[in-house]
Amino acid sequence: MTSPTRANRFLSGRPDAEAAEELGLTVHDVARDLRRDVAAVELPLPVDGAEEARGSRDRLVAQLDEHLLPRLAELSSPAVVVVAGSTGAGKSTLYNSLLGEEVSLAGVLRPTTREPVLAFNPADADVIADGPATELSRVIHHPGVPRGTALLDAPDLDSFVQENRTTAQQLLEGADLWLFVTTASRYGDALPWQALARATERGASVAMVLNRVPQEDLATIRGDLMARLRAHGMTDTPLFVVPDVGPHEGLLAEKVVQPVKRWLHLLAGPERSRAVVVRTLKGSLGALPGWVTSLADAVENQAAAATTLRRAVEAEVPAARQLAREAVAAGVVAGASVDARWRELSGTAGIDRVKVKDGRARSTRRSGRARSRALESLRDDVDGAAVRTLTAAGARVADRLQAVLAGPAAPPGGAHVAPDPDELAAAREAAVPGTVAEWAETADRRVAELLAGGDDRATAAGKAFGDRGVATLLLAGAAGSGDANRLLDRVLGASAAEEVDALRTDLADRAAAVVDAEVDAVLARLDSPDLADDAATALRLRLAELRRLT
Template sequence: MPTFSFRPANGDGPARRPFGASGDALPRTAVVSDTLSDLTDLALPLDIPGAEEARARRDRVLTELEVRLVPRLEEADAPAIVVLGGSSGAGKSTLINSLVGSEISRAGVLRPTTREAVLAVHPDDAASLADNPIRSLARIHPIDTVPRGVAVLDAPDLDSVDARNRRLSARLVETADLWIFVTTPVRYGDELPWSALTVAHERGVTIGVVLNRAGDSARTAVHRDLTRRLQSLGAADAPIFVVPDAGPHSGPLPPEQVAELSSWLRLIASTRAGSTLRRHATRTTWAALREDLLVIADAADRQVSRLEELTALVDAAAAEPVARLRRALAAHSLTDGSPTTRWLALASTGGPLSDVAARPGRIRPGRAARRRERREAALAVLAEVTGPVREAIRSAVREADAEIGRRWAAGGGPASLADQRAHRARGPEAVADRAVGDWRARVESSVEGALSSPEGRAAAEALGADGVAALVGAGGAGLAGPAAAVRGMLRGDAARLLSDATNALVDVAERAVHDISRPYLDALADLGVEPGTGLRLRAGELKEFT
């Protein structure tokens, strides 16, 4: 004979009324839905102090919103959820089987026994759970020995050896309107279930305790200690039900061993206390939810602050190599050595550029062979300059890359982003080659616009347009001889062209360095970190309901 017959005498079950009909002020579903959306979109990807706890809090609140609050607001007829939770081997599955009088949840000595959550519900209440998210967490088992208005859930072990079961059990705690801690004289002091019990109590969930498999010798002492612990928790009114030790057995327990618990649950059903449990759990949730949102908002702000710190760190690491390159250009140190020697060899008496160096404002075009010789010499000078320029950019890029990596690691930057950057960034050589090519193209474009003047046309006739551009580039890079020749040939336009060439070189060098830092910055931007402003707004909207 089933012992869990929660039906009132007339068999009709408790009368229904709209949720919140008692006059409680409840937020509109839209407010809760917006809060759910904000939390779903919230990213807390950076592993900074407190981030793991904030993610766990966010996930717990999401479960509470999805599985308990939103369904409560949208479905007035949903039954109160009674969760049987506790440590491994406490006998939860045997207990639910005994209460409903049928083996609906697997019980045994193999751990974990409960590999899925089972929700026992009256067939007439099953329809109200049709769209309830709890269906994704538990197997719904309609059975008419469960009264209308109450559904009993056998949750996996909180300390299950299976990590998936542990996560599922923790989520199911958030679905509870009534949380029954099932334990034994051996396991009643376990820290993990007491922690879950504390959280449930703080969030307004009604709690009870079942001391299972209690032998005569331990019953009194353990009951006394449980009472003391519940008083310390602020839950002195939580009932404690004792289920005697039945010894080795299989199948449901004898009805008389769960009679006290069965009678209490039957009372809940017959007095419409299930609806009261739902309202109480929901009403007392708002203050805790608001506090949770503010704590998570602070965590989101810390994520933003850390992202800004990492961004500044990357920018600062890239700035020094560029500053050093600027100083080298200003001191003309890039063109010391072989570029100067090359220029002197080509511009000395008898050299192809001797007239360009000696009388740049009065050079004659000469024969085609002479013009070609000058042009090739000018390009050779630029090639000699390009070598140290390219190496200076490569050095700046390598230095920036190494410095960013050092500061990133020292500053606690995520290793995964550094690895991602390594796959996305081009090497220093490729970056520098592209930078030099861009610089020369910009110099040629700048010079092209100056060749329409009389001086520009004369210079182009003597050296060719690219030959003039080569000397402007060499001069802009800091080689004094070509710079003097450009000023003599182009006069009024010379200062601007040389300055443009210098600035273009600095610009492409900065871009090259930032090409190395950009993947770090892009990876940070891709994290989608946002401040907690929206969550604070939601917390403010909930304030009137606390």
């Protein structure tokens, strides 16, 4: 940013100081902050208008980078007049003729302007500001350029070389005034009017040169072009007509380009050229609120779409959680695999044939250790059944979310945040076994606490099945094994039901948590500052600052 001392130095005693002060030295701060906040805008949801808003964002950043910020940082730099046009319009010939010397390549080969040329008066060498015009061009000092202006020959806007088209657009964005060259045969093409509309959009000053006009058609073509300019809101645009001089090489005659030269000299001098700069800056600043408003609206549209998506996802949670809990509470987790394992253990290890006398299991510790080892296979089957149940609960809600977000009735942007089935399945397969293992460890802790309480029946059960074996029986009972529950009732009595219910509730809670994890994975895609309700706050603040300035 230009320091106050330096600003005072180049404004002090200048006739344009009042105009510059009207713009305000803080404008650079506002524009710089605006550039930062606009560049930070992301529009992740592919909703209506998002693509257009991204393009608007990029153009606004370019406008700030290539014109406004450099200009605001150095108001004393010459006004850059860019000579632009379509292929074959004769702009390089005009450019050379204005300087009275062939400094820019002109001819029949296309493209002719391969390298932009920026010419300014040697007396302005100490105030020329670096920017796109100096960085992208061959810079020359030329006395034919009026003081206070810099004349820039840009590549063709419709060059078949992409790099040339891109450079031409950059140079136009960085210019203070456009001298647009077209011909009598091509002024009706779409390209000139697209370029002029863009100039009007960003508030740039424009003049037009109509080249190669046959004398007999001069009045008709001039009248038609003036009508077109009025229709585009460009009533005050200067229009210069260059008559058709037929085939020729070299420079145009002095009298042919004299009107354009006189106009350039009217802009010359520190005061006059700076008036062009200030006028264009004001026009550019005046155009910014409309751009920023549209961009802020697009950001808020993203937030609104995200809210709709979030509500659609969250609406699925209650039913999915209830279904997951009911699948556990119904006592059907165990299934055929656990029942088959119980029958096997009943025959080989006599698990259910432990003697019970006076409500207490009767067994030696040696037999209890054998039963505990035998029950490990049952624990594995219970774990496997619980993993399948919780995995199924997660898969159901993932399928439902996929249908809600990517189905025919999905809200805008839904497909963008819809879960990737493979990613969710992988995350589920990695997480659920650990959840079930923690559930099993809870049973071990509960048994340890039960035995530590000194209950005689619990102590006897621990002797008959081992501490871990008792925990396995509780897990099987919680999973819905009727055989395990009947045995537990015999060896533990009333406390068995309490322990089984607690473990079943725990497993139901874990099933609901699996559902939450699936939902959270989707909501995480919407949990972005770019989609927050206040995401457009910074832009609205900059908009208020711009309106105070303009």
